[in-house]
Amino acid sequence: MQTSFLTEAHSYLKLLQEGFTDEALETVQQLASDLLEVWTSGNQVLICGNGGSAANALHIANDFHYGIGACGNGPFIPGLKVEALPSNPAIITCLANDTGFENIFKLQLQVKGQKNDVLIALTGSGNSENIVRAIKYSRELGMRNYVITAFDGGRCKKIADNAIHIPINDMQIAEDSQLLIAHICMQWLNKNKPSTIKPLK
Template identity: 50%
Template sequence: MLKLEDHYKDYREKLNLAMAPERAAEIEKLALALQDAWINKKYVYFCGNGGSAGNAIHLANDFNYGIDKGGGIGLRVEALPANSAVITCIGNDEGYENIFSQQINVKANEGDVLVILSGSGNSPNVVKALEAGNKIGMNTFAILGFSGGKCKSIAKNPIHFPIDDMQIAEDLQLIVGHICMQWLYANGRG
């Protein structure tokens, strides 16, 4: 039986290795894009499936409220998996692969920001969301694990952690989001 202490050490080491210094430049691009969206009152959309959907909702909260608690003026942000009525309607009528791209096509404008959260980067619905976002002229990002999948080559700005562990990949989505959130909180709208 694996002792928890050994598992903890292994998990911490994997997480530490994944946080390679070269990711900092990729994360900075996202932070600057979020700051620009904040300054110019553009919208930011997050999406993902499963745990990544939960992370999208979590980060939307952080960027809406957490970055400017004093003034109450956060980013215009939305988590696309948050509305179950919309998700089930589009999934039922248009197919699950369209649950995010349909929303992007209706809501987004050129210059808005799209952030995909995905472990594998291969789920058809996030791939189609990136394609729709690129077509509109959005600033597209994807925070990815494993090989990065299809999203790695479709996103204008991939943030890829080559880690073959879904839980750590999902942890890294929140870590990236929280790094950006704290940076924006400290620096404001510039």
């Protein structure tokens, strides 16, 4: 017997909303503040993730690169310096083939990461080895790091400086939450554009 579509839809949306605890939103607020600081200082944001989280990393990079400065009221200004680390298949396949898949993000940070940059790590389970290594290495570089994770938070929740934990045992809700968090930050940043950045003509 088929279950009711509307029942399933309402259940899904209810779980999605319940995942955004006050604790999680406080850390989202901290992320937004750090992104504003990076935007003003000219530092960069690096984003990593696997599978659906990799796709989300590309989506978020697009929003932060263009949307935050171009959308809404106020001047059209340049967005954040941002890169999604899963975006270049030549780099990913080279590093995976030569050094192991567990190093595909860490080795990019060795070249691209700098002190006071921000790493945003996306992982549903919180246990992906390449994400764990990226977070650990970001700390060595003096980067600020955030992980957005679900389920029990996994290893990443324990090692990240800032964990946005959505305590829901559902991978689709985990991945939806990543985009929601980014879009919340995007809209807030769009309404708080730095006045020190010269508008584009």
